[in-house]
Amino acid sequence: MQKLRHTSKRLNLRLLCSALLLVLFVCCSSMALAASQVDISQPEPTISVPLSDWNKLKERLMIADASIENSTKSLKQADSLTVTQATELKELRVINSERAKALTELREINEKQGQELAKAxxxxxxxxQSLTLASNSLDELKNEIKNNRRTEQRLRRQRDTWAAGGVIGFLIGAAGAIR
Structure with a gap:
């Protein structure tokens, strides 16, 4: 921010010096034009200025020239800086464009991954659901197997009971026959 103020002050100083030179140039041009319109045979008019005033004027003119030269240098620096910034801006635009393309590609990849995640x-x-059905079927099969085992055990007990009853009946019948 401070550089910008400093550059702005320099630019204002340059503009002021340029305006002074322009006024000086216009004055000199009009004097030269007036002098060219005057008959050549007439002697050129001269101005008498005291030496101290002449020295002051000369010193101010040298200061103005130095200021104009500094302003010119600063303007050249500002121009080169502007060119450099324009080049950098173009480069940044290219980089920004590349990043936008990469971002678009990443968004497409993200969408594809989202679709695949949804499918998964x-x-x-x-x-x-299949596992739940299989688990339910397995539970039913376990219950059926338990029921079948119980039925088998009950039937075995009944068979064994009938067999024991038959043996006892046979023994009673054989004992009754023996008696």
């Missing part, structure tokens, strides 16, 4: 989520849901 659907498959997981389907697999969960």
């Amino acid at each position: 989520s659907n498959k997981i849901t389907e697999q969960e």
